[in-house]
Amino acid sequence: MKFKTFAAFVGPSVFLMFLFIAAPLVSVFVGSFQLTQPVLDQIEEETCTPGFLAQTCTTTMVTRPALDEYGHIVTTTEWVGWLNYQRVLNPEAAWAAISSFDWGALMQINFWSALRFTLMFTLVTLPLVIGVGLAIALAVNNAAKSIRGPVIFVSLLPFIITPVIGALSIRWLFIGDGILTTALEHWLNRDIAMFAQAWTIELMMLFFRVWHVAPFAFVIFYAGLQTVNQDTLESAIIDGANRWDRLRYVIVPHLMPLIIFIALIHLMDTYRVFEEIVGFTSQAHVISLQWLTYDFLQPDDAGNRAFGRASASAMLTMVGIVVLLIPLLRRTWRDHKGGSY
Amino acid sequence: MKLKTLLLAGALSAVASTAMADCAFENTVPLRSLTAGFEAWNAVTAAWQECGNIEPELNQEFRTVQPQAFAANPSLYQIGGVSNGTVTPLLNQGTIRPLDDLVEMYGQNLSPNQLIRINGQVMAVAMMVNTQHLMYRSDIFADLGLDVPTTWDEVLDAAAVIQDAGVVDYPLGATMASGWNLAEDFINMFLGYGGAFLNDDGTPNVNSEAGVNALTMMMAMTDYMDPEYLVSDSTYVQQQFQQGRIAMANLWASRGSAMDDEGESQVVGLVDAAAAPMAVAGAAPATTLWWDGIVIAANITDDEAAAAFRVAMEGLDSDMVEANNDAAIWLVEGYQPGRLAQGAIATASAQPAPPAYPSTSQMGLMHTALGNELPAFFTGSATAEEALAAVEAAYTTAAQEAGVLE
Structure with a gap:
């Protein structure tokens, strides 16, 4: 292909990737080293609120942001170095907990407990x-x-369902007197509360994620199985290889590139686990890194958001994914180079 | 087929025009409103629509949308529905307008109690009050010869009796879902024990005797509750009540009328309401007072603002209240408090009265910190002091980041 044709085909995609991926990434990166604050004034304010019959008025000191002539909040932005990262990672408290082997204290820090769950979730699924x-x-x-x-169609169904909807469906099957909880209670003859402790919720999350993503792996592997060399399989049978040996020495090596491909996609996706936390409302027991970023961004009633910490947490999530992917990427790179003789 | 459609359209427009006639004037200015989506807002926005040309949006996530939408110029909505919690960002940004002129011209039916004044200026018009009240199964209490508890200690005693009698799955329900709900319950209990959230210098002060007392009491309550209480929000508790699974709960007044909703409830007529219990005998009920009401955007023309205010007033008149008497504890003239409103009214008019929810930027940060850090205490991974210390640390970080603390 001529370079010009190539560029014409790839150009729009590169442009959009730059606009919607690279540019936001750079802005988040910059934002993670900045702190933007409103300029605040302390003023005395009398507020009257209704009771059922009469009002009560109270005078208190409140902080209100200063407004410029256009009615916008005046803000200041300064470079704060690693401050946002420190506030997310809380390194001193984390180090104190680690050096005294106090697992509970480490899990008290949101980032580390989120990292614990995210890693466990990723590596187990x-x-x-x-x-x-x-x-x-x-x-x-x-x-x-x-x-x-029909079998292929049915196996693919979980993958088609929107993750949040799937998570909510499983939640409703088990929460309170959900039908499956009631059935389990009836069967085991004891009271069961699936949402009362962390491990049952984590179990449901693991089940949900495997149920949801396995069809994706299935489709890829099924396509791969169609290309297994039948001659090799037949000669293996003649050599006396049983079913297990054929799987181990013929099929799996043939599928290896696909296994690595699925592992790559799965690690990237699962490290950003989020729907499960929201779907199962598991914040009390387990949180994930992606949920932590979301929580920083979520405004409270007074409209405060923690942009700086959200940016830092998002960057840390990205770094985490890259670290996880390095071994697999190195292997792919080696195979790629080895294969191009 | 075509004739049928035409007839149907004709019938619909006839219905629409008679409905239109209920409004005192015909609104010609296109308006939009953004409010929460609970029952009272359904009633009010339906009344607004009678005036025509208004497109109401009812959205339970309105609090994330409203500040930005009102900050646009021109504002994306003319009318906003707020509570004393969610009005804070709008006040901070200066995106809602003082209503004194409009109240003078079109607000003849408003009582002075409804006018939310900040430094003397009317910034919002309240339509209802909301607070927690103690709802209880009057039949169970009568059967077991129990008195209605007035303090949380008495609630625990009653719960123990109900537990022993085994008449319901769980004696007690509470809105202790981790996050906003759990924080709200803690705030109520903490204030009930006489706590103050901040020191004079702005540093947090929840790791105190009142804080530990509040957590200890809440933990004692959980013995009588569904073990899944960390996911139980207002709707969950309401349903537990409706299905006859709990006997008592300190729940939002706005959820009261659902108990007598024959379509949903199996306990119609069996639930009564009393004042929210006190944490310490003789103190104010351990709860906070809230109001819901309307604001008018600042970034719109005066004509739009006048039309918006007139439409808003049409929704807050006695006709609407007459038709939807039990949907809320209305502040509007003509409201007749029903059986299930008695608890909230007793709470709001208790002496000493419970404080209004202290809505400030600091309180927003504190609410988030409480909602994120307190669950560790209830899952058993932290002691009360550790959890409260974590709240203080989280608050300090957030407050420094927001610039409200040095």
């Missing part, structure tokens, strides 16, 4: 998604041709 996806793909591949279509 990864093998499960790959395993379940591969199992479904093998099962479908070995199923009779006549039922393959």
Whole structure:
């Protein structure tokens, strides 16, 4: 392809990526080193609020932001170095907790407890998604041709459902006197409260994520299985390889690039776990890094938002993903170079 | 088919025009409003629509939208629905206008109690008050010979009796969902124990005797509650009541009328309401007073503002209240308090009276810090002192970042 044609095809995409990905990223990066504050005035204010019959008026000192001539809040922005990161990471308290082996104290700091859950969630779901996806793909591949279509359709359903809706559905099955909780209570003959402790909520979240993402792995693996070299498989059978050996020595090595591809996508997606926290309202027990960023950005009743800390937390999330991806990317790079002889 | 459609359209327009006639004037200025979506706002915005040319938006997430929408020039909405909590960002940004002139011209039906004055200027018009009240199953209390509790200690005693009798799943319900709800319950209890959130120099002061007392009492309550209380918000508690699963709850007054909603409730007529319990006998009920009302945007023309205010007043008249008497504790003339309103009225007129929710920038930060850090105490991963110390640390960080604390 001529360079000009290539550029014409790729140009719009590069432009949009710059506009919607690179530019916001740079602004968040800059924002994470800045602190923007309104200029505040302390004023005495008399406020009257209604009772049922008569008002009560109170005079208090309140802070109100100063407004400029156009009615906008006057703000100052200054460079604060690593201050936002320090406020998110709380390194002194974290170090004190680590050096005294006080796990509970470390988990009291929002960032570290969010990191704990996010990492656990990512690393536990990864093998499960790959395993379940591969199992479904093998099962479908070995199923009779006549039922393959319906089976594929049904297996794909969880992936089609919007994550928040899926999470809410599972929540409603289990919360309070949800039908599954009631069924479990009936079966086990004991009182069950799935939302009363962290581990049951985490279990539901893990189940939900695997249920939701496994179909994606299944589709990719199923496509990969169609390209397995039948001659190799047949010669393996002649050599006396049983089903397990064939899977281990023929199929899995053949699918390896796909496994790495799915692992990459899954790590990137799952490190940003968010829907589960909102869907299961698990904030009391577990939070994730992405939820932490969201929480900083969420205005309270008085309209305050923590932009600086939100930017720092978003940057830290990105750094976390990159760190997780490095081993896989290195491997892909090596294979890529090795394959281009 | 076509004839049918035409007839239907004709019938609809006839309905619409008779409805229109209920409004005292015909509104010709296109208006939009942004309010919360609970029952009282349904009633009020429906009355506004009778005047024509108004597009109401009812949105329970209005608080995240409103500050930016009102800061636009011209403002995206002319009328806003606020409470004493959510009016703060609008006051801070100066995006709502003083209403003194408009009240003088069009507000003849308003009582002085409704006018929210800040430094003497009317900035909002209140339509209803909201507060917590103690709702209880009168039939269970009568069967077991229990008196209606007036303090939280008495609530616990009553809960123990109900627990032993085993007549409901859980004696007590509470809006203790982590986040805003849990923080709100703590604020009520903390103020009930005589706590003050900030020192004179602006530093936080929740890790105090009142703070520990409040948390201890809340933890004692959880013994009688559904173990999933950290996800139970107002709607959850309301449903627990309606399904006959709990016997008592200190719940928002605005949820009262739902108990007698025959479509949803299995306990119609069996729930009564009393004043919110006191934390300390002889003190004010452990709750805060809230109001809901309307504001008019600053960044609009005076004509639009006049039209908006006139429409708003049409929704706050006695006709609307007559038709929706039980939807809220109305401040509007013509309101007849029903059975389930008695608790809220007793709370609001108690002596000493509970304070109004102290809505300030600082309180917003404190509310968030409480909502984020207190769950650790209830899940058992922190002691009361540790959790309160974490609240103070979180508040200090947030307040320094917002510039309200050195």
